[in-house]
Amino acid sequence: MDHFTPKQTYSYLQEHPEAVFIDCRSEMEYMFVGHPIGSMMVPWYDGGDWELNPHFVGQVKKLAGANFEKRPIVLICRSGNRTIEAGEALERAGFKHVINVLHGFEGELDANHHRNSVSGWRVDGLPWEQY
Template sequence: MKHLTPKQAYEFLQSNPDALFIDCRSEMEYLFVGHPVGALHVSWNDGPDWEVNPHFVGQVKKLAGTDHASRPIVLICRSGNRSAEAGEALEKAGFKHVYNVTHGFEGDLDEKHHRSTKNGWRFEGLPWEQC
């Protein structure tokens, strides 16, 4: 798996229109915190029990289509940790071009335990929307 900063991921997505951009945060995060423009939602894990979604790989395969093994997949979560785990699962399932967005959508915590103040997709001013 390759790791891209948010800006690198944005540039990669712009130059690779066939890439699939997956936001793997919870449904509530995706809907209420916001998400990158163009990102499709497939939860890696979700409440109330926060167990790993047993259908994650299958759902991504369905979105990726018949060329799922060779299609680039870019994953983003809140801070880059869940998306790295999800990327490992995709690689084990045969995906060959998996990219993780480091620092994720909201970025690392600052000294006051706030996000989006140090790094991440929103901090970098990249396109995002809220439902």
């Protein structure tokens, strides 16, 4: 698994339009906190009990298509931790090029235990939207 900063990821996605950009946060996070433009939501954990999505790998395979193992898969979550687990699951399933976005969408905690001020996709000023 490769690990790119948000800015490196954005450049990579511009240069590799075949890459599949997966936001693996929960549906609530994706919709209400916002998400990178062009990302597709496939939760790793979701629901009221924060349950592991047993269909995650299959859902990503479907998005990646017939030659899934050859397509780059870019994963983003809140802070860059969930994507490690999700990426390892994809690699075990045969994906050959998985990229983890370091610091995720909201970044690390600051001194006051808040996100969105130290690092991450939004702090770096990269394109995002909110529903």
